[in-house]
Amino acid sequence: MPEWVEVIWRTVFAVVVLFFLTKLLGKRQVSQLSFFEYITGITVGSIAAYVSLDTDKTWHLGVIALLVWISLSLGIEFLQMKSKKARDFIDFKSTVLIKDGKILEDNMKKERLTTDELLAELRKKDVFNVADVEFAIMETDGAINVLLTRENQPLTPKHLGVKVAPEQETQAVIMDGEIMDEPLDALGLTRGWLMGELEKLNLSPENVYLAQVDSYGELTVDLYTDSVEVPQTQEKPQLYALLKKCEADLELFSLSTNNEQAKKMYGQCSEQLQGLLKQLKPFVQN
Template sequence: MPEWIEVILRTIFAVVALFFLTKLLGKRQVSQLSFFEYITGITLGSIAAYVSLDTDKTWHLGVIALLVWVVFSYGIEYLQIKSKKARDFIDFKATVLIKDGKILEDNMKKERLTTDELLEELRKKDVFKVADVEFAIMESDGAINVLLTRENQPLTPKHLGVKVAPERETQAVIMDGKVLDEPLDTLGLTRGWLQGQLDKLGFTVENVFLGQVDSYGELTVDLYADKVEVPQPQEKPQLYALLKKCEADLEMFSLSTENKAAKQMYEQCSEQLQAILVTLKPLIQS
């Protein structure tokens, strides 16, 4: 066999083997790497390159080395799962860099981190003033996470005492002009329902590049034709407006009647509907 063909075949073999072996090691190998995973990634790549390019008779030894590295890495990851001491020794402990708005210089020196580098990492978190930081920590993968002081944290609905509707995962039900049945089943919907929603919008499945249904059963679509305007759903705002009108009508009936029993009934119904609207507002008002 010509040498160049052998190199091509070995390269294909190395790529396929590296793909499956890395997949075996899990998603952590392609996310933020820890210290040991960084070493493993470099070594596996180097061995795979050796296997694909070595033209001697010993190239199969590279395959053995590749397998040994994967088995060893798998064992290390298993040990890390079972033992915190092993995790701390292999991947290092997290280091506190800022506490109560004060930079801990000794920990900065320990991590060989300069002030400029720390400020750069803070700016990446949209923090420009060290005094605004309650707590900053360098994780084992080198990332720096920041907790702002309470007065500098963004406001949330909870801070304001506002109830919001629970949010679940939005499902893609149309992709590349094709209906995806599994997400529809997850939402408890059918193709007939989807077709009905598309008919309301005036589109066909083939027109839709991406269609998504949120946890409240509302369909939003992105079309292949970017210049075509997609009508916005109006059902929920219309429902809220109708309920508000009913509440106003009940109040008007209460004011216009002379019958005490009827007046009391209208007032009670109006108060009950008002309480229901407070509960439903996060769900139906856009």
């Protein structure tokens, strides 16, 4: 066999073996690497290159070395799952870099992290003032996570005492012109509903590159032909009209009741809805 053909065959063989061994290691190996996973990735890549290019008679030893490294990596991961001490020794412990708005200089030196690097990591988290940080922790994979002080955290419905319904994941129901039945089932929808929505837009599935349905049941489509504009449905104007009717009803309730407290409440709700309608008008009316 010519040497160049042998190199091609070994390269393909090494890629296939490396692919399956990496799948065996799992997703962590291709995400944020721990200390040992970093070493494993470098070593396994080097051995795979040896198997691919070395043309002597001992190339099969490289495959054996690959299997040993993968087995060792799996064994260490199993040990880490069973022992906290093993995890701390192999992957190190998380380090607190900021506490109560104060930078811990000793921990910064321990992690060999400069102030500029810390500030850069904080900016990635949209934090520009160290005093706004309750905790900043360097994780075992080197990532820095930040917890803002309570007064600087974004306001959520929970802070307001408002319960919100869980939001479903947006599902792709058409991809490359093909209807996806499984996402439709997950949303509790049918092909008939989807075809009806497409008919409103004068479209067929073959014209659609990607179609998605969000948690509110609204369909958005992206066509193969980018120059063609998707017709807008009339659902949003209908929603605007319904909200307008609600605002009128609230105003009517305010005028018709004799209870001063209820009158004030209805009036305030009507004013708030009027403000909301002004903001929504450019988006829901044609």
